[in-house]
Amino acid sequence: MYCYLPFRRLSNEMSPEIAQAVADSAADLTDPGGQLDIVWHGGEPLALGQRKFTALLAPFEQLRHAGRIQHSVQTNATLIDDEWCDLLARYQVRVGVSIDGPAALNTRRVDLRGRPAFDRIVRGIRRLRDHGIRFSVIAVVGTEGIEQPESLLDFLADLGPHTIGLNVEEMEGVNDQRCGIAQDQAERFWQRVLNWRRTHDGGPALRELDRLADYLYLARSGQRDEWCRYGLDPIPTVSVDGDVVLMSPELAGISDDAYGDFLAGNVRSQSISSMLAQAHRLRYVREFMTGLSRCQAECEFFDFCRGAQACNRYFENGSFATTETDYCRLTRQALITALHTSTKKEIAA
Numbered sequence: 001m002y003c004y005l006p007f008r009r010l011s012n013e014m015s016p017e018i019a020q021a022v023a024d025s026a027a028d029l030t031d032p033g034g035q036l037d038i039v040w041h042g043g044e045p046l047a048l049g050q051r052k053f054t055a056l057l058a059p060f061e062q063l064r065h066a067g068r069i070q071h072s073v074q075t076n077a078t079l080i081d082d083e084w085c086d087l088l089a090r091y092q093v094r095v096g097v098s099i100d101g102p103a104a105l106n107t108r109r110v111d112l113r114g115r116p117a118f119d120r121i122v123r124g125i126r127r128l129r130d131h132g133i134r135f136s137v138i139a140v141v142g143t144e145g146i147e148q149p150e151s152l153l154d155f156l157a158d159l160g161p162h163t164i165g166l167n168v169e170e171m172e173g174v175n176d177q178r179c180g181i182a183q184d185q186a187e188r189f190w191q192r193v194l195n196w197r198r199t200h201d202g203g204p205a206l207r208e209l210d211r212l213a214d215y216l217y218l219a220r221s222g223q224r225d226e227w228c229r230y231g232l233d234p235i236p237t238v239s240v241d242g243d244v245v246l247m248s249p250e251l252a253g254i255s256d257d258a259y260g261d262f263l264a265g266n267v268r269s270q271s272i273s274s275m276l277a278q279a280h281r282l283r284y285v286r287e288f289m290t291g292l293s294r295c296q297a298e299c300e301f302f303d304f305c306r307g308a309q310a311c312n313r314y315f316e317n318g319s320f321a322t323t324e325t326d327y328c329r330l331t332r333q334a335l336i337t338a339l340h341t342s343t344k345k346e347i348a349a
């Protein structure tokens with residue numbers, strides 16, 4: 001287990017009643033024609049077991065059959081067996097697997113007893129492939145991976161995902177140490193990722209590059225409004241007992257003197273849509289909006305970035321009203337400057 005949430009070693013379980021309340025809220029939140037993504041994550045969601053997990057999915061069935069919601073699960077894949085594959089296929093659950101690369105880069109992904117999870121992750125992925133279940137992978141890129149993007153990407157691509165997501169290591173939740181990756185290191189990393197992409201046509205999609213390509217396409221074709229639509233997502237996150245935090249899942253289970261417990265409400269007594277309608281009353285949401293306004297006014301990368309990532313502002317800077325973070329420097333700014341440098345080199349060649 002390798003996770004940003006506090007208390008992740010506790011085995012609290014969501015009850016079907018909470019799931020029902022979330023489903024009721026989801027019905028409010030989806031427009032006909034729109035689809036809501038219900039993401040099951042935090043700790044290892046498959047540890048719940050198939051019977052209990054099925055009981056949590058049941059309240060959403062009407063909405064799923066109407067095409068108004070789609071389930072996703074973020075898992076380390078170690079528990080995936082034939083029965084899980086059947087369940088995931090039956091409920092059309094999108095699967096994201098967390099794996100940081102080959103065994104040498106994956107040493108921090110361990111089970112609760114501290115045993116390396118690598119072999120079991122790969123075995124679970126093989127099982128998904130045997131069942132023809134599409135999956136994506138998300139890798140946390142640390143100080144070692146940042147220096148070897150080609151071997152990292154070769155390994156991840158060989159696993160057979162449809163998409164690779166690269167999370168340059170950041171400071172959030174229980175991961176409260178600065179990552180030690182410099183911005184110029186990240187820029188070189190993204191340049192090499194761009195080069196890898198150029199020489200690997202037909203391979204899996206790279207999430208970060210696809211996002212950049214979408215932005216460039218919309219900006220060039222005069223559809224910037226479409227891009228701005230992606231901007232702010234309140235990301236309501238429901239904990240096992242129905243408590244809801246906004247803006248960032250990493251705020252679940254955290255409290256401090258300045259912001260209290262970050263709670264927007266509880267689904268047992270209030271719908272998520274009414275929590276969103278009253279979100280402006282929460283200090284951290286108001287501060288985050290101030291931070292976004294400052295990003296828009298001050299940052300040359302805002303047009304692409306849209307100033308997201310509330311949790312990084314809080315965990316790194318201690319306030320949501322701030323702007324720059326390691327996350328945005330290493331993932332948003334370094335990606336843009338890498339593209340700029342690569343393009344200049346190409347033109348000069």
Ligand code: SF4
Nearest residue numbers: 295299302305307328
């Ligand atoms: S790159 Fe950083 S400072 Fe710039 S808009 Fe994004 S979050 Fe704000």
